[in-house]
Amino acid sequence: MRLETEKKLTFGAFLLIPLVCILVFMVYPIGKSIVLSFHRWDGISPETTYVGLRNYSRLFADVRFWTAVSNNARWLAFSLALPTALGLALALLIDQKIKGESLFQTLFFIPYTITPVAVASVWRWLYEPRNGLFNKFLQLIGLAKYRQIWIGDPSIATYSIMFSSLWWTTGFALVLYISGLRNIPQELLESATVDGARFSQRFRFVMLPQLLPSTIVVLAMSGISALRVFDLIYSLTGGGPGYATEVLATMMFDVSFNRFEQGMGSAIAVTLFVLSAVIILPYVYHTSKNLEDITNG
Amino acid sequence: MAKGDFNAVRVLKRVLIYTALVLAAVLFMIPLVVLVMTSIKGPREIVNIFALPETMYWQNYVSAFERMGRGIWNSVCITVPAVVISTLVGAFGAYPLAQFRFRGDSTIFMVLLAGLFIPSQIVLIPLFQIIRALGVYDSYVGMWIVHTAYGIPICTFYLRNFFATIPRSLMEAALLDGCSVAGYFFKILLRLGKPGLAAVFILQARAIWNDLLYGNTLTRSDAVRPMTVELATFVSQTDVQYGQLMAATVISILPMIVMFFVFRREFISGMLGGAVKS
Amino acid sequence: MKRRMTLVLISVLLVLLIAGMSVSGAELWHYWLSGGEREALDAFLSTAREQYPDVEFTERGISGASTEMRRQLGAAFLANDPPNVYQSAIGYDLKSYVDAGRLAPIDDVWEAINGEEVFSEGLKSMVKFDGHAYAIPLNTHIVSHIFYNKHIFDQYELDIPTTWDEFKAVSEALRANGIEPFAAASGWETYNFYAPLVSSLGPEGYLALGNGQVSFTDPKVKEAFRIYGDAFVSAYMFGWSGYGWAEAANEVINGNAAMYLNGDWVVAYFESAGWVPGEDFWFFPAPGTQDVMIMQVDALAAPAGAADPEGTAALLTVAGGVSGQSAFNAKKGSVAANLNTPPDIYNTLLKATYDRVQQVSAEGTMLPNMLFMLPPSLYQELGRQVSTFAMDPTEQTLEQVTKTLENMRQDLLEEGAFVNWNAM
Numbered sequence: 001m002r003l004e005t006e007k008k009l010t011f012g013a014f015l016l017i018p019l020v021c022i023l024v025f026m027v028y029p030i031g032k033s034i035v036l037s038f039h040r041w042d043g044i045s046p047e048t049t050y051v052g053l054r055n056y057s058r059l060f061a062d063v064r065f066w067t068a069v070s071n072n073a074r075w076l077a078f079s080l081a082l083p084t085a086l087g088l089a090l091a092l093l094i095d096q097k098i099k100g101e102s103l104f105q106t107l108f109f110i111p112y113t114i115t116p117v118a119v120a121s122v123w124r125w126l127y128e129p130r131n132g133l134f135n136k137f138l139q140l141i142g143l144a145k146y147r148q149i150w151i152g153d154p155s156i157a158t159y160s161i162m163f164s165s166l167w168w169t170t171g172f173a174l175v176l177y178i179s180g181l182r183n184i185p186q187e188l189l190e191s192a193t194v195d196g197a198r199f200s201q202r203f204r205f206v207m208l209p210q211l212l213p214s215t216i217v218v219l220a221m222s223g224i225s226a227l228r229v230f231d232l233i234y235s236l237t238g239g240g241p242g243y244a245t246e247v248l249a250t251m252m253f254d255v256s257f258n259r260f261e262q263g264m265g266s267a268i269a270v271t272l273f274v275l276s277a278v279i280i281l282p283y284v285y286h287t288s289k290n291l292e293d294i295t296n297g
Numbered sequence: 298m299a300k301g302d303f304n305a306v307r308v309l310k311r312v313l314i315y316t317a318l319v320l321a322a323v324l325f326m327i328p329l330v331v332l333v334m335t336s337i338k339g340p341r342e343i344v345n346i347f348a349l350p351e352t353m354y355w356q357n358y359v360s361a362f363e364r365m366g367r368g369i370w371n372s373v374c375i376t377v378p379a380v381v382i383s384t385l386v387g388a389f390g391a392y393p394l395a396q397f398r399f400r401g402d403s404t405i406f407m408v409l410l411a412g413l414f415i416p417s418q419i420v421l422i423p424l425f426q427i428i429r430a431l432g433v434y435d436s437y438v439g440m441w442i443v444h445t446a447y448g449i450p451i452c453t454f455y456l457r458n459f460f461a462t463i464p465r466s467l468m469e470a471a472l473l474d475g476c477s478v479a480g481y482f483f484k485i486l487l488r489l490g491k492p493g494l495a496a497v498f499i500l501q502a503r504a505i506w507n508d509l510l511y512g513n514t515l516t517r518s519d520a521v522r523p524m525t526v527e528l529a530t531f532v533s534q535t536d537v538q539y540g541q542l543m544a545a546t547v548i549s550i551l552p553m554i555v556m557f558f559v560f561r562r563e564f565i566s567g568m569l570g571g572a573v574k575s
Numbered sequence: 576m577k578r579r580m581t582l583v584l585i586s587v588l589l590v591l592l593i594a595g596m597s598v599s600g601a602e603l604w605h606y607w608l609s610g611g612e613r614e615a616l617d618a619f620l621s622t623a624r625e626q627y628p629d630v631e632f633t634e635r636g637i638s639g640a641s642t643e644m645r646r647q648l649g650a651a652f653l654a655n656d657p658p659n660v661y662q663s664a665i666g667y668d669l670k671s672y673v674d675a676g677r678l679a680p681i682d683d684v685w686e687a688i689n690g691e692e693v694f695s696e697g698l699k700s701m702v703k704f705d706g707h708a709y710a711i712p713l714n715t716h717i718v719s720h721i722f723y724n725k726h727i728f729d730q731y732e733l734d735i736p737t738t739w740d741e742f743k744a745v746s747e748a749l750r751a752n753g754i755e756p757f758a759a760a761s762g763w764e765t766y767n768f769y770a771p772l773v774s775s776l777g778p779e780g781y782l783a784l785g786n787g788q789v790s791f792t793d794p795k796v797k798e799a800f801r802i803y804g805d806a807f808v809s810a811y812m813f814g815w816s817g818y819g820w821a822e823a824a825n826e827v828i829n830g831n832a833a834m835y836l837n838g839d840w841v842v843a844y845f846e847s848a849g850w851v852p853g854e855d856f857w858f859f860p861a862p863g864t865q866d867v868m869i870m871q872v873d874a875l876a877a878p879a880g881a882a883d884p885e886g887t888a889a890l891l892t893v894a895g896g897v898s899g900q901s902a903f904n905a906k907k908g909s910v911a912a913n914l915n916t917p918p919d920i921y922n923t924l925l926k927a928t929y930d931r932v933q934q935v936s937a938e939g940t941m942l943p944n945m946l947f948m949l950p951p952s953l954y955q956e957l958g959r960q961v962s963t964f965a966m967d968p969t970e971q972t973l974e975q976v977t978k979t980l981e982n983m984r985q986d987l988l989e990e991g992a993f994v995n996w997n998a999m
Contacts, residue, residue, distance in 0.1 A: 003472060010478040011393035018390035018409060018449045024427060025446035026412045029420035043649040045675035093318050106557055107322050110329060113503050113553035115525060117532055118546035121539060122328045122335075125346045128822060129814020130831060133327065133347065152761055152816030154966060167328060172500065176455075179496035182564045183462065213458035221451070224413050238762050241816050242963035253418055257642045259952040260671060262649075269419035276414035284410060285403065288458065341849040344825040425650045434654075513643070514650060517635060529638035533609035535716075535840035537821045 037266035055267035068246045078162045079226035084218050087173020095181045112171030120235030123164040127151050154244035173218045180214030216287045227276045248272045336543035343539050357544035368524035374437050379444035380501045387452020392482050395460035412450035421514045435517045444505045452497050459493030495563035600631040601886030605662040608636045611843040615907035622902040623893040630889045657878035659887040665701040665872050666947025673704050679879040680707035688895035693913045697941040710874035711895040712912035714904050717839045718766050719869040720858040727833045735859045739806050742862045746810040749833050755812035758832035760823040764961040767836050771802035774863020778940040785948030787993030791980035804968030843908045852924035866939030950992040
């Protein structure tokens with residue numbers, strides 16, 4: 001009985017700091033944004049004007065909003081699949097007790113540490129239509145007619161930005177997967193090997209379940225970053241040409257600070273917040289419950 | 298004979314693994330090479346991005362360092378404590394959520410996670426007001442607090458799942474041995490969770506080191522302003538200095554590489570730590 | 576004993592004197608961050624420090640230009656802690672701060688520097704509201720000059736085009752010789768659209784459009800889009816929409832493209848790449864802008880409620896005066912806004928620009944960038960729609976683009992969002 005009390009007190013104390021932080025620094029600002037989303041405000045004036053649901057009704061009637069949503073959906077599909085798969089593949093390769101392991105790890109991680117402004121500049125050069133590496137390469141192998149205007153053609157610009165994002169963010173999945181792999185008890189793997197399990201079997205029945213904690217986090221974080229994606233698009237195309245590469249975050253930024261409509265910007269932010277929560281939270285809840293069942297039988 | 302076949306397959310496998318890795322490494326390196334190459338080009342050569350540099354124009358590094366010197370120190374002073382505190386606070390939250398079932402535990406978990414979804418550009422003004430009200434505007438302490446608060450969701454989320462893989466029976470056993478509930482966390486859980494903690498350290502360090510948004514809004518003076526704010530000034534609306542920008546970027550990556558090497562060792566020691574479980 | 580008394584007295588006096596001088600200070604927020612911009616700012620600040628040795632001038636660079644500036648100021652206003660002076664646009668953006676009650680009139684400074692006399696009429700209407708001055712214009716960048724690679728023009732013996740037909744003939748000649756006629760960059764399409772707009776609507780029509788008095792479905796506006804499509808878009812280089820403004824400038828320097836229309840800040844970029852004006856490149860007014868210039872202006876404005884009004888006044892006085900303008904513009908590569916600034920600070924190219932400013936001010940019209948006249952949402956939308964049209968310059972797109980813009984104009988008219996700048 002005393003143990004139970006001690007547990008309650010200790011755990012309560014442990015949870016207190018994070019909860020207070022969340023309340024002060026997140027719940028309050030989000031509340032403010034929700035209130036602001038029912039107002040018109042130019043970001044400068046001391047007064048705001050109450051407009052009811054007008055920001056939301058205008059937003060949902062705007063073609064631009066739906067372009068942004070559909071681009072976010074594409075980013076979601078991309079982010080869940082490619083950086084995760086590539087990060088896992090590279091982590092598995094590196095984990096094969098190879099020489100120069102630290103070199104490879106560092107190399108794949110470096111892009112993730114580069115500031116977005118620089119990433120955007122370098123990729124703009126790589127994508128440059130005349131001298132850029134991609135088009136030069138196509139020319140070199142005799143496929144000049146397939147040259148593309150990578151970030152300037154509305155039909156492919158989003159995919160081009162995704163590709164540069166793949167290079168930039170794979171390091172994230174890589175780190176989490178390596179840490180996950182290193183946490184698999186050696187005995188488990190060894191006993192599986194002794195039992196004669198092939199790599200594919202070991203992967204499916206030993207590694208993958210053991211990698212579940214990493215996978216949950218990688219997928220959730222990829223999903224969230226797909227919904228919030230901003231920096232690379234903003235620096236590479238600013239959402240253009242036209243509105244071709246627009247996502248909710250770039251739209252929110254443009255509307256709030258270039259068009260002086262912060263009430264509308266807040267409405268976009270709240271929509272984005274709700275969308276993220278609706279898409280990601282159930283997944284997280286479900287998988288986290290699963291995780292416990294696996295660990296604790 | 299059978300053994301020979303086995304070896305041939307093994308060798309072939311190794312060759313394939315190395316080929317794949319080297320190929321991936323080369324592809325990953327291309328943008329990095331462009332970045333480094335540009336950082337040693339003078340302004341006259343920059344008009345030809347893919348031409349090899351004719352001379353080493355180290356002036357870029359000198360200028361970048363002059364402009365960012367103080368900012369780098371500020372970034373170190375912001376990042377190191379903020380990473381430690383946010384990881385620790387995240388672990389505080391993760392421990393009960395991973396090891397204890399109580400009423401409302403999933404609600405608390407969800408509330409902590411909801412922080413992940415906040416579009417950071419929009420909360421800046423309320424955040425600015427809070428930070429000023431606390432009297433920590435334009436100070437290291439203010440930056441630690443903000444980075445800790447905004448680091449909690451990811452840290453708690455990751456560590457909670459990581460700690461959940463450590464069987465609860467281990468805690469029960471330790472408690473029976475007379476270990477206190479808090480003691481188990483500090484003495485055993487943090488040690489067992491080394492690979493996870495190292496991963497969170499790396500992710501947080503990267504996020505805080507590269508933060509521009511909070512640094513730009515919550516600091517004002519040269520004595521606090523992080524390096525990223527200076528770095529962003531090489532690209533302006535009507536003028537750009539790509540050479541200096543890339544030199545500054547290379548400088549900003551170096552501490553990350555060092556940090557990565559340091560915590561890589563933690564990964565490996567974590568693997569040994571895993572043996573404690575059995 | 577007496578000597579000691581004297582010493583004490585002197586020290587007391589000294590302390591009083593220093594306290595009486597009470598060091599005043601002024602903080603300037605700006606986004607002149609890179610290359611020549613930075614040098615111009617430093618030159619300006621050292622002039623200010625020379626003229627007011629007692630005032631401590633500090634600066635804070637804000638990356639992310641006017642967008643980020645607005646956000647930072649918004650936060651600073653909420654905290655009642657704005658800077659003394661900030662780098663501001665003129666016209667609509669400035670007026671929005673005035674309407675919000677965030678700026679203090681600077682009539683004293685305006686009078687001290689004789690603002691009524693030294694600034695052009697066009698500029699005054701964009702910094703003075705209801706008879707009060709709110710900002711000091713610092714410089715004039717020109718966004719209607721086409722820069723061209725002289726080597727290419729010499730090699731193919733091309734004449735400077737003055738009409739759209741001549742311009743198209745030059746472009747065709749260049750194409751025939753395997754040279755891309757015109758460099759362009761994504762996000763800067765509007766800057767190429769102004770010249771067609773002026774040549775179709777005339778200067779008065781251009782201003783009327785900025786005042787919200789002209790429909791976007793007006794045949795003349797549509798004609799402007801057609802001119803833009805015919806003359807510029809068809810001359811754009813391969814893949815132009817995949818370029819940033821500096822990368823597009825590289826194509827001119829490398830001889831791949833012959834002409835470029837961006838702001839005349841590209842001159843600083845050309846020069847940093849080792850190009851010499853008059854030898855390697857020169858400029859001509861875009862067709863249809865012979866007696867017109869379109870200008871982009873940086874100004875300094877003073878928030879209300881900032882500490883230390885003397886420091887603010889000092890900084891603004893230097894900014895409006897000849898020495899401050901000389902120091903700043905010589906480095907910035909722009910023409911001083913103060914008309915009394917002696918032209919000997921300019922290099923050959925700027926001198927030619929200055930001469931044109933003089934001539935156009937006397938005989939033609941100096942027009943503000945649409946950026947300064949339109950409500951910001953319409954200006955931003957104009958940029959996106961011109962970009963959309965440039966990607967596909969067909970009649971069908973033209974209909975859609977002008978309709979979208981006109982719908983927005985109607986909404987804004989209803990809200991009373993337009994400003995009649997002629998009446999300012």
